[in-house]
Amino acid sequence: QSVLTQPPSVSGAPGQRVTISCTGSSSNIGAGYDVHWYQQLPGTAPKLLIYGNSNRPSGVPDRFSGSKSGTSASLAITGLQAEDEADYYCQSYDSSLSGSEVFGTGTKVTVL
Amino acid sequence: QVQLVQSGAEVKKPGSSVKVSCKASGGTFSSYAISWVRQAPGQGLEWMGGIIPIFGTANYAQKFQGRVTITADESTSTAYMELSSLRSEDTAVYYCARTVRTVAGTTIYFDYWGQGTLVTVSS
Numbered sequence: 048q049s050v051l052t053q054p055p056s057v058s059g060a061p062g063q064r065v066t067i068s069c070t071g072s073s074s075n076i077g078a079g080y081d082v083h084w085y086q087q088l089p090g091t092a093p094k095l096l097i098y099g100n101s102n103r104p105s106g107v108p109d110r111f112s113g114s115k116s117g118t119s120a121s122l123a124i125t126g127l128q129a130e131d132e133a134d135y136y137c138q139s140y141d142s143s144l145s146g147s148e149v150f151g152t153g154t155k156v157t158v159l
Numbered sequence: 160q161v162q163l164v165q166s167g168a169e170v171k172k173p174g175s176s177v178k179v180s181c182k183a184s185g186g187t188f189s190s191y192a193i194s195w196v197r198q199a200p201g202q203g204l205e206w207m208g209g210i211i212p213i214f215g216t217a218n219y220a221q222k223f224q225g226r227v228t229i230t231a232d233e234s235t236s237t238a239y240m241e242l243s244s245l246r247s248e249d250t251a252v253y254y255c256a257r258t259v260r261t262v263a264g265t266t267i268y269f270d271y272w273g274q275g276t277l278v279t280v281s282s
Contacts, residue, residue, distance in 0.1 A: 049203065081261050083268040090253055093196075093204065094270040104270065111264050135178055140266045145221045148194070148206040148267060153269075 049153035050075060050141050057128045058157040067154045069120040069137035077118035077151065078132045080140040084113055087134040096135070097122060124156070132158045163255050163273035170279045179276045181255030186271075189213040192258035194269060195229060197239040197251040200273035209230040209258055209267075210238060245270040245280045252277050 059065040064121045069082060076082060084097040094106050097113035100120065111129075112123045114153035120139075124131055166180040181193060194209035200211035206218035219227055223242070231238045238255055251275035253276045 079265065081263065081266045081268075083266070085269075092275050093269070094257075095268060095270050096274070098259075098268045098270070100262075138204075138268065147220045148195075150204040150206065153203040 049152045050149050051137055051139060053137060053151040053154045055136065056119050056155045056157065060159045061127055061129065063127050064123060064125045065127055067122045069151045073118065074143040075139050075141040076120055076144055082115050082120035083138045086134045087158060089151055095102055104111055129158050132156055161257060161271045163271055165255060165273040165276045171245050171280055173280055174242060178239055178241040179253050181238045181273050183236045186217060189233050192252040193231065193238040194256050196254045196256055211242050225254040243259045245253055247273055247280050250280045
């Protein structure tokens with residue numbers, strides 16, 4: 048059971064904007080720990096999409112953006128494209144118990 | 160270009176152990192930590208632990224303490240993850256990932272990933 052909760056699925060038509068939420072608590076996101084996001088295409092390894100809440104690695108289109116506020120974070124995809132259909136995961140640190148890196152529950156993005 | 164190449168798929172019996180390797184190229188192996196993340200079939204990602212090769216010290220998720228051992232060989236730029244007392248629930252794809260600490264130093268993230276190694280535990 049992950050401590051970071053994401054909606055199981057979101058969908059949108061090509062060109063639309065979709066957002067994925069990542070809800071945590073006072074022991075992770077709310078404690079000020081950074082949030083990172085990954086994209087996992089079917090049958091492949093995850094790929095870093097956003098690090099440090101809102102930074103894009105080189106090569107990631109600026110259609111992808113991240114933000115954080117309070118105990119939650121969000122990933123936005125603008126100008127949705129067919130190739131964006133994938134699973135998306137947030138990741139942060141949780142200080143409860145003995146402390147650990149934690150991933151969100153994951154969100155499947157479907158392009159209609 | 161950083162590349163992480165993992166060893167091939169494994170089929171193991173319950174109660175046995177498995178050791179997965181992860182060979183790095185294209186970067187300075189010792190300067191970065193290597194983490195291991197697993198993904199059970201149809202499930203999400205789960206961090207298992209990591210190691211900083213230059214220090215040789217590993218840390219593990221509480222869930223895997225006592226059952227997982229992560230090591231690194233600087234001479235071959237290879238990291239290893241050994242999981243013991245295997246059970247059916249350990250059937251998963253295991254990934255290694257290069258690990259970077261944020262500027263603030265409060266969290267880590269994974270910027271390069273291996274291709275994954277499927278470990279199947281079955282009698």
